Amino acid sequence: MAAHTPRTTGTPAGPDRAPGLRERKKQQTRYALIQAAHVLFLRQGFAHTTVDEIASAVDVSQRTFFRYFANKDEVALAVMAVAEDYFIECLRHRPAEETPLQALRASIVKAWRDLGSEESAGPGSIHSALELMRMIEETPPLLAAHLRRVTEQERLVVQVLAEREGLDPAEDLRPAVLAAVFGSLLRAAHLSWSSEHAPAGPEGMVTVIERYFDQLGPALAGHWSGPA
């Protein structure tokens, strides 16, 4: 409810007219909750932050918090959603000449670069999303929730790939397989980035991702002999 934009009856046309005060307030509250949660999580850890704390930091009842987010996990992962959506957008606009694998790689790189170049430094920015990623990786329940989100995102990727190549994903398994491979590569890269002392910032992430992509061929090659 609060998460989606309600379809009001009277609007003649236009997906979004001037959002009224009510709508603006809602967005504001939602944003404030994410902010507050983010700060508290990073300061005292996910497990040691209660929903009550988050809610009262925004001066809102606990019940209201749960009307904005289904559970505590969701508010932590909300920041990632922006980046994920942008990636899908990028993928949709890749030129048709590109190989499916190329398109995926180019999209993820472009997404990180574009979001990274935005100067917004406050919470909600990419930089804070990166901080969150480290935290997610270290917090089992969060990691679990995150992985679930990722697999849902993968379904979307399958859809887009299938459309792009004009295939029926129920018949042809290639979109599903490629999406799965792509997703797992990304996760491996994320893990590596957040555990190893990798180059920081979005550009560092891009570096790591490309390193993993470059190893895809060698890893699948018949026998491994000598260094890749």
Added chain:
Amino acid sequence: MAAHTPRTTGTPAGPDRAPGLRERKKQQTRYALIQAAHVLFLRQGFAHTTVDEIASAVDVSQRTFFRYFANKDEVALAVMAVAEDYFIECLRHRPAEETPLQALRASIVKAWRDLGSEESAGPGSIHSALELMRMIEETPPLLAAHLRRVTEQERLVVQVLAEREGLDPAEDLRPAVLAAVFGSLLRAAHLSWSSEHAPAGPEGMVTVIERYFDQLGPALAGHWSGPA
């Protein structure tokens, strides 16, 4: 009753001597809890089964339940652990001539086949594990927990692959990449098996898995043209 406990032959002080009554009782309780949980979950769903129900079905306090399993998820996923361990065991014994990818594929197929041929039909068997898989896929929190377990298993696979090929996984990314790809392929296959009306039983699972493996090459091939 026990004519003879499984004794390590002759060795006076092995790492594990005959397990005493205490240990046997613990295993028994643990097994009973898994059984009871399994039955209840399949009958009335994961969310609608309380820990109290499970505990009292085995005539044990709730507190004891939580001494055996860290949380409700864990008891549901405990059955899978057996299969996962066996797969790792298979992988360890693959001949060195096989390609890493071949070894992985052969191991997973062998694991499913072997476990599937065991005649034990009760809960705890492969057949009930398969029932559970469908349920996991439909239960978001369970799916989340399952995915997390899988990624931990992947770390093990990386280890085994690196040993097998004599590589340092911190230096050479190929084990990590291959393990990730393998894991994602399996997950895609599992998903497909449990959503589509796929051939049932372990052999059906093997079929689906092989279908996905066969698409790995085509999916990564440059341009997709025509059916795979």
Added chain:
DNA sequence: CAGATTATGTCAGCTGCTGACATTGGGCAA
């Protein structure tokens, strides 16, 4: 048969999360 260990039971309590109902306050037409 003691005495040391270890599993279990009991109890109290926190936190996440939900349904039900009352109240506030923005949206909108007369």
Added chain:
DNA sequence: TTGCCCAATGTCAGCAGCTGACATAATCTG
């Protein structure tokens, strides 16, 4: 502006997951 409608919020009660602390009962060890 007025006044009605309904969406957003607050309040309250309650269940379920999970944990620490302590007492009790069972096993193990010598």
